[in-house]
Amino acid sequence: MSREFSSLRWITATVVVGALSYAAYRTVVITNSDPRPPGNVYDVMALRERDDLNVLFILVDTLRAHRMSAYGYERETSPMFDYLAETGLLFRQHTAQSSWTKTSMASLWTGLNPVRTGVLKSLHGIPEEATMPAEIFREAGFHTTGIWRNGWVDPNFGFSKGFEVYARPAFRVRGERFRRENPHVTLEGTDYDVAEAAREFLRIHGDERWFLYLHMMDVHQYLYSDDSALFGSEYSDVYDNSIHHNDSVIGELLTDMAEQGLLEKTLIVWTSDHGEAFNERGFEGHAQTVYRETTDVPFLISFPFQLAPGLVVESTTGGVDVWPTVLDLLGLPALPDADGRSRRREILAAGGHGLAPDPGSAFAHIEQGWGDIKKKKTRPMVTVVDGSHRFVSTVGPDGELREELFDSNADPAELENVLDDEKEVADSMRALLGDYHESRPAPWGDASEIEIDELELNHLRALGYKID
Ligand SMILES: [Zn+2]
Numbered sequence: 013m014s015r016e017f018s019s020l021r022w023i024t025a026t027v028v029v030g031a032l033s034y035a036a037y038r039t040v041v042i043t044n045s046d047p048r049p050p051g052n053v054y055d056v057m058a059l060r061e062r063d064d065l066n067v068l069f070i071l072v073d074t075l076r077a078h079r080m081s082a083y084g085y086e087r088e089t090s091p092m093f094d095y096l097a098e099t100g101l102l103f104r105q106h107t108a109q110s111s112w113t114k115t116s117m118a119s120l121w122t123g124l125n126p127v128r129t130g131v132l133k134s135l136h137g138i139p140e141e142a143t144m145p146a147e148i149f150r151e152a153g154f155h156t157t158g159i160w161r162n163g164w165v166d167p168n169f170g171f172s173k174g175f176e177v178y179a180r181p182a183f184r185v186r187g188e189r190f191r192r193e194n195p196h197v198t199l200e201g202t203d204y205d206v207a208e209a210a211r212e213f214l215r216i217h218g219d220e221r222w223f224l225y226l227h228m229m230d231v232h233q234y235l236y237s238d239d240s241a242l243f244g245s246e247y248s249d250v251y252d253n254s255i256h257h258n259d260s261v262i263g264e265l266l267t268d269m270a271e272q273g274l275l276e277k278t279l280i281v282w283t284s285d286h287g288e289a290f291n292e293r294g295f296e297g298h299a300q301t302v303y304r305e306t307t308d309v310p311f312l313i314s315f316p317f318q319l320a321p322g323l324v325v326e327s328t329t330g331g332v333d334v335w336p337t338v339l340d341l342l343g344l345p346a347l348p349d350a351d352g353r354s355r356r357r358e359i360l361a362a363g364g365h366g367l368a369p370d371p372g373s374a375f376a377h378i379e380q381g382w383g384d385i386k387k388k389k390t391r392p393m394v395t396v397v398d399g400s401h402r403f404v405s406t407v408g409p410d411g412e413l414r415e416e417l418f419d420s421n422a423d424p425a426e427l428e429n430v431l432d433d434e435k436e437v438a439d440s441m442r443a444l445l446g447d448y449h450e451s452r453p454a455p456w457g458d459a460s461e462i463e464i465d466e467l468e469l470n471h472l473r474a475l476g477y478k479i480d
Pocket residue numbers: 073074112113162232285286
């Protein structure tokens with residue numbers, strides 16, 4: 013792709029985003045072109061030498077990869093994400109470590125699989141002794157701020173470690189233009205609040221070196237504006253509308269950052285904590301199972317330069333690999349004793365340099381009944397994804413074990429259990445799951461168990477979860 017074409021695409025993405033966005037934001041100045049210089053895989057290797065880079069971490073809650081155009085969806089739900097992927101680095105097969113925010117985010121931040129963080133139930137948190145990426149950034153001289161709207165990443169649960177500022181954004185009333193169509197979610201505010209807080213942060217700290225984490229919730233809430241009501245009004249269509257809406261909120265923020273001269277010195281990391289099911293196997297939503305619908309999430313890294321073409325890592329990667337990879341690319345200290353690995357090798361291989369890529373594997377884990385505070389009895393459901401295969405092990409209500417094996421090459425929707433047909437594959441994946449359950453503890457020991465009051469419980473219930 014030529015530079016000119018890239019620039020044109022940038023204009024297209026921002027014009028579309030600008031034209032479709034909420035009226036108050038139509039004043040956003042449209043960037044004339046992508047201000048980032050052209051780059052190549054050598055520039056990726058040389059990121060370690062740079063001392064001017066910021067890191068923007070965008071976590072879009074409940075964003076399922078299969079519903080994004082960059083991952084082959086037929087609807088154009090995510091023009092901004094697609095543009096960054098086409099000029100940056102896309103991870104094609106990326107697995108969240110759970111389908112529930114808290115378990116997934118604990119693994120993402122620590123680089124440890126859920127069995128090792130032990131953050132598996134509603135009262136569990138990351139202990140004070142854990143090492144978190146924000147601490148590493150802060151030690152390295154970055155100004156660190158987290159802006160979030162999901163109560164599961166509340167400071168109570170240990171997620172604020174290393175952030176100088178870690179706060180919910182102020183609510184702003186946005187009139188009647190927004191529709192909030194997930195009947196279970198009554199959370200206040202919108203992701204415009206997150207973007208506004210980010211703008212404020214950048215006005216004050218834009219010239220310093222910074223690490224900014226934005227945790228967005230509009231997709232979780234099925235919230236969108238009239239301008240993004242593009243794909244219909246059925247439940248599942250509305251979800252797509254909200255992806256488009258959220259993508260445009262991010263597009264506007266990035267346009268402002270381009271105006272501020274920040275894109276040439278910012279690494280953007282964009283991913284999600286889990287996906288969303290639409291009755292593929294008899295239930296909707298997330299936080300219940302670890303099939304593909306709720307564990308396959310997007311992951312991209314956008315550089316302070318444009319790649320043409322962008323790089324694609326085809327290996328199986330996981331949320332636990334995100335910070336090992338980013339910290340390694342930037343030459344910063346690694347997370348201690350992580351399960352996740354830097355995927356720099358696969359990135360260089362995708363760029364035609366270095367060794368052959370490691371195919372990789374990833375785990376996802378949900379404790380069924382995690383919201384049952386009183387009984388405290390839960391049942392694990394764990395999956396391992398290894399290339400095109402997914403092995404799922406579920407402990408049922410009576411303690412019986414159910415095993416399933418799916419092969420996405422032959423069965424992209426992963427609905428046909430081929431356990432009896434592919435016995436050797438099943439055996440090797442069962443062994444991987446055995447190793448998973450035998451994992452050594454986290455370097456800091458067990459998860460902490462926190463006290464939670466009725467007010468906080470109600471806030472979490474407002475997200476649509478059943479907590480008794
Ligand atoms: Zn979530």
